[in-house]
Amino acid sequence: xxxxxxxxxxxxxxxxxxxxxxxxxxxxxxxxxxxxxxxxxxxxxxxxxxxxxxxxxxxxxxxxxxxxxxxxxxxxxxxxxxxxxxxxxxxxxxxxxxxxxxxxxxxxxxxxxxxxxxxxxxxxxxxxxxxxxxxxxxxxxxxxxxxxxxxxxxxxxxxxxxxxxxxxxxxxxxxxxxxxxxxxxxxxxxxxxxxxxxxxxxxxxxxxxxxxxxxxxxxxxxxxxxxxxxxxxxxxxxxxxxxxxxxxxxxxxxxxxxxxxxxxxxxxxxxxxxxxxxxxxxxxxxxxxxxxxxxxxxxxxxxxxxxxxxxxxxxxxxxxxxxxxxxxxxxxxxxxxxxxxxxxxxxxxxxxxxxxxxxxxxxxxxxxxxxxxxxxxxxxxxxxxxxxxxxxxxxxxxxxxxxxxxxxxxxxxxxxxxxxxxxxxxxxxxxxxxxxxxxxxxxxxxxxxxxxxxxxxxxxxxxxxxxxxxxxxxxxxxxxxxxxxxxxxxxxxxxxxxxxxxxxxxxxxxxxxxxxxxxxxxxxxxxxxxxxxxxxxxxxxxxxxxxxxxxxxxxxxxxxxxxxxxxxxxxxxxxxxxxxxxxxxxxxxxxxxxxxxxxxxxxxxxxxxxxxxxxxxxxxxxxxxxxxxxxxxxxxxxxxxxxxxxxxxxxxxxxxxxx
Numbered sequence: 001x002x003x004x005x006x007x008x009x010x011x012x013x014x015x016x017x018x019x020x021x022x023x024x025x026x027x028x029x030x031x032x033x034x035x036x037x038x039x040x041x042x043x044x045x046x047x048x049x050x051x052x053x054x055x056x057x058x059x060x061x062x063x064x065x066x067x068x069x070x071x072x073x074x075x076x077x078x079x080x081x082x083x084x085x086x087x088x089x090x091x092x093x094x095x096x097x098x099x100x101x102x103x104x105x106x107x108x109x110x111x112x113x114x115x116x117x118x119x120x121x122x123x124x125x126x127x128x129x130x131x132x133x134x135x136x137x138x139x140x141x142x143x144x145x146x147x148x149x150x151x152x153x154x155x156x157x158x159x160x161x162x163x164x165x166x167x168x169x170x171x172x173x174x175x176x177x178x179x180x181x182x183x184x185x186x187x188x189x190x191x192x193x194x195x196x197x198x199x200x201x202x203x204x205x206x207x208x209x210x211x212x213x214x215x216x217x218x219x220x221x222x223x224x225x226x227x228x229x230x231x232x233x234x235x236x237x238x239x240x241x242x243x244x245x246x247x248x249x250x251x252x253x254x255x256x257x258x259x260x261x262x263x264x265x266x267x268x269x270x271x272x273x274x275x276x277x278x279x280x281x282x283x284x285x286x287x288x289x290x291x292x293x294x295x296x297x298x299x300x301x302x303x304x305x306x307x308x309x310x311x312x313x314x315x316x317x318x319x320x321x322x323x324x325x326x327x328x329x330x331x332x333x334x335x336x337x338x339x340x341x342x343x344x345x346x347x348x349x350x351x352x353x354x355x356x357x358x359x360x361x362x363x364x365x366x367x368x369x370x371x372x373x374x375x376x377x378x379x380x381x382x383x384x385x386x387x388x389x390x391x392x393x394x395x396x397x398x399x400x401x402x403x404x405x406x407x408x409x410x411x412x413x414x415x416x417x418x419x420x421x422x423x424x425x426x427x428x429x430x431x432x433x434x435x436x437x438x439x440x441x442x443x444x445x446x447x448x449x450x451x452x453x454x455x456x457x458x459x460x461x462x463x464x465x466x467x468x469x470x471x472x473x474x475x476x477x478x479x480x481x482x483x484x485x486x487x488x489x490x491x492x493x494x495x496x497x498x499x500x501x502x503x504x505x506x507x508x509x510x511x512x513x514x515x516x517x518x519x520x521x522x523x524x525x526x527x528x529x530x531x532x533x534x535x536x537x538x539x540x541x542x543x544x545x546x547x548x549x550x551x552x553x554x555x556x557x558x559x560x561x562x563x564x565x566x567x568x569x570x571x572x573x574x575x576x577x578x579x580x581x582x583x584x585x586x587x588x589x590x591x592x593x594x595x596x597x598x599x600x601x602x603x604x605x606x607x608x609x610x611x612x613x614x615x616x617x618x619x620x621x622x623x624x625x626x627x628x629x630x631x632x633x634x635x636x637x638x639x640x641x642x643x644x645x646x647x648x649x650x651x652x653x654x655x656x657x658x659x
Contacts, residue, residue, distance in 0.1 A: 015352035023345050027338060050293070053310050057295035058282045060243060060308050065297055067231065071224045079220050080181065083200045086213045087179075090118055090129050091202050098206055111207060115142050118211075132170075132210045139167060142209070146189065162186060162194065170201065174210065178203040188216060225302065229254055232306075248274055248303040266294065270305055273298060447475050502539045504578070505532040508569060511546045515554065519567075522558050527639070528569040533578055537653070541621045545630075548614040549582050549649050556586030556647065566639060566646075573655070580651040585644035588634035597632065628653040 094114040101110050118129045131143040138154045155163060166184045173182050179202035185194040199214030232243050232254050245253040250267055269285055279300040286293055296307040454468060512519075512526055519526055535542075550567065557565040568583045589597065596602045600616040622628045628651060635648040 015355070016349045019349060019352060020345050053293065054284060054295065057284075057293070057308050057310065061282050061295055061297045061306055064228075064232070064243065064306055065299070068224070068228055068299060071227060075220055075224050079215060080198065080200070083181075083198065083213055083215060086123070086129075087200045087202050087211060090121070090211050090213065091204065093117055094204060094211070107207070111142065118143055119145075127213070127215060130212050132212070134171075134174075134208060134210055146186070170210075174201065174203065178205075186216075221302065225253075243306060243308045246305050246307065248305070250305075253304070266296075270296065270298075274303070447479070451475065499537050500539055501534055501536050503532060504535055504571060504580075505530045507535075507539060507543060508546065508571075508580075511543060511550060512569075514547065515550050518554055522554060522565065523563075524554060524557055524565040524567060526567045526569070530569070530571050531573065533571065533573065535578075535653070537626055541625050545618040545621050545626075545651070546580070546582070548618045552614065553582060553584040553586065553647070557584055560586045564642070564644075566644065568637070568639065576655040578653050578655060580653075581648060582651075583635065583637060583646060583648040585637075585639075585646040588645050589632065589647050591634075594632070594634075598630075622651060622653075626653060 094117065097114055097117060098110060101113065105113075115131060118131065121129060128145040129143060130141065130145065133140045133142055137156065139156045140154055141151050144151045150158070150163075156167070158164065158167075162185070166186060169182050169184050173180055179200070181198060181200050183196060183198050186197045187194055196217040197214050198217060199212050201210050201212035203210050229245065232245060233256075242256060243254075244256045247253060248270075250270065265287060266285055269283075273283060279298045282295055282297050284293060284295050292309050292311055294307055294309040296305050298305055454472075456462075457467065508528065508530060512528070518524075553567050557567070562585065564585070566583075566585045569581070570583075571578060571580045573579075593602075593604070598615050598619045602616075619630050622630045630649065630651050632647055632649050634645065636643060636645050637648075638644070
């Protein structure tokens with residue numbers, strides 16, 4: 001244990017040690033924080049510079065991509081104008097010749113001279129004019145250099161798909177127009193591959209000719225590609241920027257190349273982007289050891305990839321130059337922090353020593369006061385202990401009285417519940433006796449009729465052996481029916497409270513059989529749809545509950561003037577519960593009293609007709625004895641294409657009661 005004589009040393013040296021530790025910790029934290037901040041500054045600066053370089057690389061590629069798009073657009077417009085002007089030139093030539101020779105030479109001679117004039121005109125890449133004479137049922141090429149064998153023949157039904165495609169687009173375009181552009185696929189001379197071709201065609205009215213001239217799109221693209229490559233070479237020669245172009249297979253198109261090891265690493269990366277058809281995005285790729293950053297963009301129609309790069313080793317040198325001065329300033333700051341920490345420890349220790357001496361004197365003074373107060377506290381503690389013991393004894397007596405009172409009230413409630421259950425049972429017995437009377441009336445009448453008939457036949461000697469046997473069989477069958485009925489009623493009045501296994505469908509059919517005569521006498525139709533389930537619970541109490549609900553449904557229907565009186569019963573299993581629903585079409589329960597129907601002694605019937613405990617006991621049995629729930633609501637339903645409204649009772653029993 002810590003001795004009291006060492007307390008003065010503890011008061012003196014503890015603050016000094018704490019100051020030294022705290023100052024050291026603060027200084028160390030400051031040093032670590034400064035180093036961390038310096039490293040973070042390096043990372044941020046590096047990220048910033050890399051981002052700037054990325055933006056520069058992206059800008060280069062975007063500029064080149066915009067240039068390609070611009071060249072494609074403008075070159076197409078220029079080429080279209082060039083094609084159109086050449087057709088206009090041919091049109092002017094044949095129009096002038098036609099005007100010159102009209103009335104001098106025959107049309108046949110004029111046509112021959114016009115075709116000969118156009119045949120002599122040739123342009124770059126061996127391009128040519130073509131002339132078609134279009135009638136309603138014939139298309140005859142007078143000038144057709146692509147296939148001279150077809151000249152002066154009707155090609156409207158030609159089998160070649162290539163020519164048919166051209167003729168379909170031609171006729172579709174010039175059905176109403178006299179001139180315009182068409183695009184179609186056509187083979188080049190001495191080639192089996194089809195290329196996209198653009199032609200301009202104009203109608204020459206005097207002979208119903210269509211004069212045309214066209215160029216292949218690949219020839220236009222070739223010219224644009226050459227211009228793009230020349231521009232890349234120009235940029236390389238006029239600045240330090242390096243831009244290279246490769247095709248999809250990474251064969252260089254420009255004279256400048258990337259290193260072979262870079263291409264090897266990059267090849268799979270570019271192939272994957274081509275497969276993904278990622279043509280709009282600018283992609284970045286780091287070489288091994290992060291020495292180079294390469295930016296590239298795919299050119300969609302040409303299967304090109306344009307690349308540009310930066311050497312990050314030069315970037316590291318730039319970062320070191322920028323941060324060199326800052327590093328010296330931070331080192332100076334750390335040295336000053338350590339000196340300040342030493343001075344704080346020195347002055348703090350001296351100040352703490354003086355304060356500790358003062359505190360030691362105050363502590364000795366308080367020690368004397370505490371000793372005197374201890375005696376007073378001991379006396380107070382003894383007094384409080386005796387009072388606590390006295391109050392504890394009083395509380396124990398009060399708890400015993402409360403326990404006896406609670407047990408007494410619980411016993412009263414149990415007696416009250418038993419009394420209500422007996423009243424409900426007696427009311428049910430009254431109902432059952434009435435049902436027995438209804439059930440037995442018709443069978444007894446059948447027996448009486450059979451017996452009196454036999455007596456009359458015997459008196460008048462009209463009875464044969466077969467007739468007597470038939471009448472006796474009727475009496476035997478009827479008495480067996482009465483026996484089964486009595487058995488059903490007798491099982492209802494068994495006082496058992498034990499759980500037993502039974503079929504839910506058989507129990508409900510037995511309940512319906514008990515109420516059968518009452519239903520028939522009141523013209524009530526009972527419809528039931530059941531999925532058989534074997535239960536393990538108190539059978540008589542479930543029977544009583546269902547009979548109470550059926551009795552209430554019967555009473556509601558007898559007060560209803562409707563001709564179609566229905567009770568519909570169903571059961572189904574959902575989750576871990578079995579549900580039983582009993583629905584009538586008696587018009588439903590008034591919403592104002594819906595919350596009261598399960599209260600004891602609440603009834604809407606006359607005092608002589610109801611006690612108001614049937615539904616109360618039904619809920620008590622289902623909730624407390626069968627561990628289930630019961631609820632009721634008004635519900636619309638359809639039966640045989642007719643809409644009805646009535647009360648729907650739903651009983652929910654847990655599946656753990658099932659076998």
